[in-house]
Amino acid sequence: MRLRWLKNTLQRPLVVAQLFNIPIKVDATWLPMALLHTWLVAQFWFARGLGNAFPLWVYLFHGLIATALLFVSILVHELAHALVARMEGLQTYDIQLHIFGGWARLVGEPRHALSELRIAVAGPASSFLLAVIFWLCLLAVNLFAGQRDLAAWMTINTFLYLAVANLTLAIFNLLPGLPLDGGRALRAWLWHRRKDVLSATKTAKQFGVAIAYMLISYGLFLFISGAWRGTLWRDTLAAAWLLAVGVYLMNAAENDYRFRLQQQTQAPSNAPTPAEGTAGAVMRTPVVSVEPHITISEFIDRTLAQHRQTNFPVASGGRLHGILALERLRAIPKEQWERLAIRDVMSPIDETHFVTVRASLAHVAHQLEHNEFHWLAVIDAEGQLVGSVTKEDLRAAA
Ligand SMILES: [Zn+2]
Structure with missing residues (x-):
């Protein structure tokens, strides 16, 4: 299924900040969500507690303040993923905030299960920490100001909302199914136990699909029970949200798995062990x-939806045709995305773009310096594409 919003996410998201050298981007789907969230918090969190004693504004x-601080909270969650990934040797291409929260797009994949686990757990851990911090803020205000006036009551309830x-x-993200953080943690654990990333991914995906079905079922239940009790309007909103998240999760879980399956079949299964000090x-x-x-x-x-890297080799039947740089793609107006093929926008292959598996590391380093992408494809003796090398890979091997 094609998800319209996913395209929107990738269509020129606005860079709002640069933190720790990572561009922070917000896409168009976020603004209506922020407005809706502001209104929902105002209506169901603040107005419900105080009745209509005060004007709507x-x-x-306070709904707006809560929304802004929630935005910061999600950013902290994603930054936690990105910074732990950096400690694990993976760079972050960007952090995107969208209608379903956010994601930190890492360049490449973790090299081992423990690394994957650390990156996965960092997000929920930071959300737990934020919940505790907001709770402590609430206690502090309660202690020093009490609930004697409107401002204090509002402040306390804003902190309470943010803690909740x-x-x-944190809890939702820890649900053990892909593509949630808990699913990544589950996959890391299974990967470690079974020594098989593919079978681990399959199980984690099945859990993810099961969770998605549960959300969708609950959404349907809310919808029907809302109609039954005559509170259809309010329950429809919650039901629609659950259904949207359920469908999104199901898609993401399937895509993630299909992508890995495809990777596995492309990987050389009986490749000889490469010699020390070579590109291989x-x-x-x-x-x-x-x-x-395509x-x-x-x-x-x-x-791109499943894989976070800045350059992609363009190949057909294992034969290298060119290199696709994301930066270059960004310059192309979205109206042309349906029409233009990858071959129209790739950089055609030339000898600075690749090395053979047997190339020396000195040659690899030299090629990386003289290559505009700072990225190299690696081909085997038959000219088949078998891998890629970046400066980070060279450094990690040194
Ligand atoms: Zn996360």
């Missing part, structure tokens, strides 16, 4: 390649 104002929201965020020994495998004939839209939906 008082509630909306962050706790919910430091390259990253399996390599994710893109077919030259459109930009198809690439964004199928490949």
Whole structure:
């Protein structure tokens, strides 16, 4: 299924900040969500507690503050993933905040299960910490100001909301199914036990799909019971949200798995062990390649959605045709995404773009310096694409 919003997410998201050298981007789906959230918090959190004793703007104002702080909380969650990934040797391409929260897009994949586990757990851990911090703020205000006036009451309830929201965020993300953080942790654990990332991913995906079905069922239940009790309007909103999240999770779980399956079948199964000090020994495998004939839209939906890297080799039947740089893609107006094929926007292959598995590390380093992408494809003796190398890979191997 093609998800419209996913495309929107990737269509020129606005860079709002740069933190720890990571661009923070917000896409168009976020603004209506922020407005809706502001209104919902004003209506169901503040106004419900105080009745209609105060004008609407008082509630909306605090709803806006709660929304802004929730935005910061999600950012902290994603930054935690990104910073732990950095400690594990993985760079972050960017952090995107969208309608379902956010994601930190890492360049490449963790090299081992423990690394994956650390990166996965960092997010929920930071959300738990934020919940505790907001709770302590609440206690402090309660202690020193009490609930004697409107401002104090509002402040306490804003902190209470943020503590609850962050706790919910942490718990929800720990549900053990892909693509949630808990699913990644589960996959890491299974990967460690079974020594088989593919079978681990399969199980974690099945858990993810089961969770998605549960959310969808609960959404349907809310919808029906809302109609029954005559509170359809309010329950419809919650039901629609659960259904949307359920469908999103199901798609993401399936995509993640399909992508890994594809990676596995592309990986050479009986490749000889590469010699020390050669490109083969430091390259990253399996390599994710893109077919030259697919459109930009198809690439964004199928490949980019699951894989976070800045350059992709363009290959057909294992033969290298060119290199696709994301930076270059960004310059292309979205109206042309359906029409243009990857081959129209890739950089055609030349000798600075690749090395053979037997190339010396000195040669690899030299090529990386003289290559505009600072990224190299690695091919075997038959000219088949087998891996990729970046400066980070070289450094990690040194
Ligand atoms: Zn997370």
